[in-house]
Amino acid sequence: MSVTTTCRDISELLPVAQTACRLLFQECYKAGIRDIFITETYRSQARQNYLYQQGRTRPGSIVTWTLTSRHTSRLAWDIAVAPPKSLYDVNTLNKVGAIARRLCITWGGDWPNNIDRPHFEVTPSWTMPKGYKLEGTVIVPTTSKLKVQLIVDDKETEKEETKMWDPKSPTMYTEAEKFIEQAVKDGIIQKQHLDDLKNKRMTTDRLLGLYITIQQRRNK
Missing domain, CATH: 3.30.1380.10 (Muramoyl-pentapeptide Carboxypeptidase; domain 2)
Known part of the structure; x- marks a missing residue:
């Protein structure tokens, strides 16, 4: 370096x-x-x-x-x-x-x-x-464009598989992964979100919230 x-x-x-x-x-x-x-x-x-x-x-x-x-x-x-x-x-x-x-x-x-x-x-x-x-x-942000976040897992939510994002379509999952990956590259969100998506720790509500946040920041 x-x-x-x-x-x-x-x-x-x-x-x-x-x-x-x-x-x-x-x-x-x-x-x-x-x-x-x-x-x-x-x-x-x-x-x-x-x-x-x-x-x-x-x-x-x-x-x-x-x-x-x-x-x-x-x-x-x-x-x-x-x-x-x-x-x-x-x-x-x-x-x-x-x-x-x-x-x-x-x-x-x-x-x-x-x-x-x-x-x-x-x-x-x-x-x-x-x-x-x-x-x-x-x-932990490494740029002024992001805010500090604390993501607390709801144990009850984890137990309810219906609340975890589990698309039946492989294509839908692939597109979601590409969308999140690009947002990470653009510095809009942290890589932790992409890791959670890949490791099946992403809830439907959280993914929806990320989508809204990403779109809002891109439209500024």
């Missing part, structure tokens, strides 16, 4: 950091904070060195003050805020930071020096605080 390329994939983080990140986004969703998205996860040491040089031996403003970062250890992630708010809206980031504290996730906004509000990280020994759990599938 080029040093100029930003990685936003949380699957590139260590499992402990993936869980912490999803929990943070889940709790933000529940608090009504749904306009945040990932801007960077894993960062190679070469990229860290490259960023450190900016504003020092390379033109530009200083963007990092260290050559050692938990990004390179796959234990940190950065976020931003979607329009119409400013990219690093302080009020929103402060709210996210307060939630991170409750989850024992280190927030760069709490650092006494070199405050970094968009930055969050954990240690390899981080564990989920008592009283918290991942309540469903957490959709």
Whole structure:
């Protein structure tokens, strides 16, 4: 990967950091904070060195003050805020930071020096605080075009096969898969929806809701 390329994939983080990140986004969703998205996860040491040089031996403003970062250890992630708010809206980031504290996730906004509000990280020994759990599938946006989502499976709905989307026509299934796959490629929805469709975890109501959402966003 080029040093100029930003990685936003949380699957590139260590499992402990993936869980912490999803929990943070889940709790933000529940608090009504749904306009945040990932801007960077894993960062190679070469990229860290490259960023450190900016504003020092390379033109530009200083963007990092260290050559050692938990990004390179796959234990940190950065976020931003979607329009119409400013990219690093302080009020929103402060709210996210307060939630991170409750989850024992280190927030760069709490650092006494070199405050970094968009930055969050954990240690390899981080564990989920008592009283918290991942309540469903957490959709963590990697673009400002998407919102944070929490998809909670209804156990009773899972038991009722009639509510799961199970088309009798193979052609209908293929067309639905193509439709969802294209929406993922266009950045309209997250890949998790496509995975759930392929793994037979898609309910009829959810598929209909996705169809309406996709059409509305394409017509904007």
